[in-house]
Amino acid sequence: MSDSGLSLGCIVAGVLAGGVVALVMWWRLQRRATTRAGALRAAIGSLGTNGGDSSTARLAPSDRPVLDALAHVTATLRDRVATAEQVRDLALSRVSDGVIITDSHVIVQFVNRTQADRLSLPQQRLVGRSLIEVLHDHDVDEAARRCLSTGVEQRTTVEVGPDKRYIHVSATPLGGGAGCVIVLQDRTEVRRLERVRREFVANISHELRTPLATLKLLSETLVMGDGEDPVIVKDYLGRIEVEVDRLAQMVDELGALSLIETGQVVLERETVHIDAVVRRAVARLEAQAARSELTITVDVPEDLPQPYGDEHRLEQVLVNLLHNAIKFTPVGGRIRVSAACADGAVKVSVQDTGVGIAEDDLDRIFERFYKADKSRSGTGTGLGLAIARHIVELHGGRIWAESAEGKGATLSFTLPLASSTD
Ligand SMILES: Nc1ncnc2c1ncn2[C@@H]1O[C@H](COP(=O)(O)OP(=O)(O)OP(=O)(O)O)[C@@H](O)[C@H]1O
Ligand SMILES: [Mg+2]
Numbered sequence: 001m002s003d004s005g006l007s008l009g010c011i012v013a014g015v016l017a018g019g020v021v022a023l024v025m026w027w028r029l030q031r032r033a034t035t036r037a038g039a040l041r042a043a044i045g046s047l048g049t050n051g052g053d054s055s056t057a058r059l060a061p062s063d064r065p066v067l068d069a070l071a072h073v074t075a076t077l078r079d080r081v082a083t084a085e086q087v088r089d090l091a092l093s094r095v096s097d098g099v100i101i102t103d104s105h106v107i108v109q110f111v112n113r114t115q116a117d118r119l120s121l122p123q124q125r126l127v128g129r130s131l132i133e134v135l136h137d138h139d140v141d142e143a144a145r146r147c148l149s150t151g152v153e154q155r156t157t158v159e160v161g162p163d164k165r166y167i168h169v170s171a172t173p174l175g176g177g178a179g180c181v182i183v184l185q186d187r188t189e190v191r192r193l194e195r196v197r198r199e200f201v202a203n204i205s206h207e208l209r210t211p212l213a214t215l216k217l218l219s220e221t222l223v224m225g226d227g228e229d230p231v232i233v234k235d236y237l238g239r240i241e242v243e244v245d246r247l248a249q250m251v252d253e254l255g256a257l258s259l260i261e262t263g264q265v266v267l268e269r270e271t272v273h274i275d276a277v278v279r280r281a282v283a284r285l286e287a288q289a290a291r292s293e294l295t296i297t298v299d300v301p302e303d304l305p306q307p308y309g310d311e312h313r314l315e316q317v318l319v320n321l322l323h324n325a326i327k328f329t330p331v332g333g334r335i336r337v338s339a340a341c342a343d344g345a346v347k348v349s350v351q352d353t354g355v356g357i358a359e360d361d362l363d364r365i366f367e368r369f370y371k372a373d374k375s376r377s378g379t380g381t382g383l384g385l386a387i388a389r390h391i392v393e394l395h396g397g398r399i400w401a402e403s404a405e406g407k408g409a410t411l412s413f414t415l416p417l418a419s420s421t422d
Helices: 003-045 052-057 061-094 113-119 131-135 138-150 188-224 230-261 274-291 311-327 384-394
Strands: 098-103 108-111 154-160 165-173 179-186 295-299 334-342 345-352 399-403 409-416
Touching (some): 061 113, 108 113, 131 138, 138 179, 165 188, 274 295, 274 334, 311 334
Parallel strands (some): 295 334
Antiparallel strands (some): 334 345
């Protein structure tokens, strides 16, 4: 082999050897970099977990400051998330509406305290369950699913529970299809008030129609009759007066009721002499009772303790009760007004021997405009007992009726004694 051939062979061998060495070094560097990156990844992954120590042991010393910086950022972010969650929980627990947050699979992620209380379960027991499992309501579940599939807020109303609470539900999507927020608003009371208001207006117009129709008829007859027969004219005018009185009474009662219900009545409290109040009320209605040949007896002990209250308003209560007793007791009947001390209160009762009240009506007669038996109730608006109940309750007392139909009725109310009010 020539000299030049030998040196070429050496060069090739040298290059090859150099290449192998370079390849080995590159491979070792690559492996070290991979191991380092792996150790760093593992250490980052274990930040804030218990396995932190074993992961950091394999870490290159030059990577430790990086890990420390990341650990700091992670801890700060974790604190912020925890604070944000606390604020959210606190804010949502204060609202009176139920709030449920679900993920995109309608699995409950959060329930506020209001809703958990409504379901009588601790908040944490509800998290992780499906919405249908938590609420047992297909309409709400359907609204949540539609909200998730369309990305548009859904609204519905449902009636829940044995007491048929009327709940307004809105399901609002969370950004990016991450889930939805369901707000459950209890509108039972609002709906009840709306119904009461509608009934109230309907009742007033109904109650006004009858006396107005009678007045129109009587006045038309008078106009057409040219007023020839003074006896008939007097009779008609008398009937007009009755109807006008009836309308005036209704307006007075509505005014009184409105004042009480809007909280504008301020009781003028003083020591109440029940005996005197009873006697004044009886005196006001004596003539009316005599016309129906009814006897009224009063049984109020002289040493009765004196409650604290508004004598004028309590007299109104007694007048309303006595007025009813007279109205619903046939000729020749008896009415007894009594008072006694019972359970830290004075109890006053008005008992009659009249038509009585059916069991189903015993509570309802205290509602506005409620008349137990319209065919027998005769004149009256059905407001007297509603007013009486308000006045008694303003005094901290209770009013109720007892009766066996056909065997008379007893209406009683209590007034707490001075120390138990105010
Ligand atoms: N002592 C009673 N005996 C039988 N029924 C009664 C008696 N007291 C009340 N009621 C029944 O309760 C209903 C409601 O009584 P309430 O005093 O509120 O109205 P009213 O007497 O019909 O009208 P108003 O008092 O406004 O003139 C009466 O219509 C009647 O049906
Ligand atoms: Mg009445």
